[in-house]
Amino acid sequence: xxxxxxxxxxxxxxxxxxxxxxxxxxxxxxxxxxxxxxxxxxxxxxxxxxxxxxxxxxxxxxxxxxxxxxxxxxxxxxxxxxxxxxxxxxxxxxxxxxxxxxxxxxxxxxxxxxxxxxxxxxxxxxxxxxxxxxxxxxxxxxxxxxxxxxxxxxxxxxxxxxxxxxxxxxxxxxxxxxxxxxxxxxxxxxxxxxxxxxxx
Numbered sequence: 098x099x100x101x102x103x104x105x106x107x108x109x110x111x112x113x114x115x116x117x118x119x120x121x122x123x124x125x126x127x128x129x130x131x132x133x134x135x136x137x138x139x140x141x142x143x144x145x146x147x148x149x150x151x152x153x154x155x156x157x158x159x160x161x162x163x164x165x166x167x168x169x170x171x172x173x174x175x176x177x178x179x180x181x182x183x184x185x186x187x188x189x190x191x192x193x194x195x196x197x198x199x200x201x202x203x204x205x206x207x208x209x210x211x212x213x214x215x216x217x218x219x220x221x222x223x224x225x226x227x228x229x230x231x232x233x234x235x236x237x238x239x240x241x242x243x244x245x246x247x248x249x250x251x252x253x254x255x256x257x258x259x260x261x262x263x264x265x266x267x268x269x270x271x272x273x274x275x276x277x278x279x280x281x282x283x284x285x286x287x288x289x290x291x292x293x294x295x296x297x
Contacts, residue, residue, distance in 0.1 A: 101133035104149050121151050126223035128153045128180050154223070156181050158249040160257045168262040170234035175257050176227045180219035181249030185211040186228055189244025193261050194233065197245070201228035235264035238292045266292040 100106075103125070107118045125131055130153050137145040160177035186197050200207050203214045204224040218224040228245070235241060241261040248254045268290040275284055288294070 100135050100149075101131070103131070103151070104133045104135065106135060119149060124154065125151045126154050126180055127219060127221040128156050128182075129220045131221075153220075154180060156219075156249055156251040156253060158184060158247050158253055158255050160245070160247045160255045162257060164230075164245075164257055164259045166232040166259070166261050168235045168264045170232045170261070172229050172231050173259060174227050174229045175245060175259070176225065177247060177255070177257075178223050178225055179247075179249055180223045181214075181251065181253075182217045182219055183211065183213055183250040184208075184226060185248045187246045187248070189246045189256060191241070191243030191258075193241035193243035193259065195230055195243055195259070198229055198231075201226060230259060232259065232261050235261045236291055237264050238266045239263055264291065266290075268292070268294055 103122045105118075105120050105122050107120075108115065111117070119135065130150055132148060132150050135147050135149055137147070156179075158177065158179040158181055161175050164173045164175045166173050184201070184203065186201065188195070188197060197210065200209055202208070203226045204216070204218040206215050208214050214224075228247075230245065240263045243259055245257045245259055246254055247257075268288070271285075271287045275286055277284060
């Protein structure tokens with residue numbers, strides 16, 4: 098049985114007494130340990146197999162720190178990486194009125210929020226995920242924001258702050274002249290605005 102490609106032996110050949118270094122070609126991002134067998138061989142000698150185990154990476158979740166939308170609103174896709182078998186998305190603090198989608202994409206597969214990911218890809222290596230959030234347009238003059246929290250099965254959390262740019266200020270007043278009778282009877286004038294205003 099050939100050794101796994103991730104196992105690196107230096108030197109891989111030698112003669113006489115020699116120190117041999119065994120290492121991994123790269124970080125192992127899966128949660129579960131991985132194993133391979135190294136087999137030393139020499140003419141007229143029995144093969145000497147040795148098992149090599151590489152520990153799994155502790156469960157983790159990492160989501161983009163920030164995401165933004167222009168004032169007109171849009172669908173914002175927030176990427177991340179994890180090796181968990183379950184990811185749960187929730188809303189945190191903020192004043193941006195958004196609703197989380199019931200599904201997100203994990204390892205290119207549509208997955209229900211809080212459900213087990215098909216095939217548990219994180220057991221073998223880290224995988225990419227993303228969640229799409231529909232951000233409405235901003236009718237106000239202040240930027241809005243909201244935390245999106247992702248939690249892995251082990252309870253580790255990471256937070257993305259999604260920000261909606263400020264909308265344009267507007268001020269409209271009932272069209273036409275304001276005509277009062279000789280008694281000065283009040284006339285209603287409709288003002289619509291999303292910012293502070295004064296009449297001088």
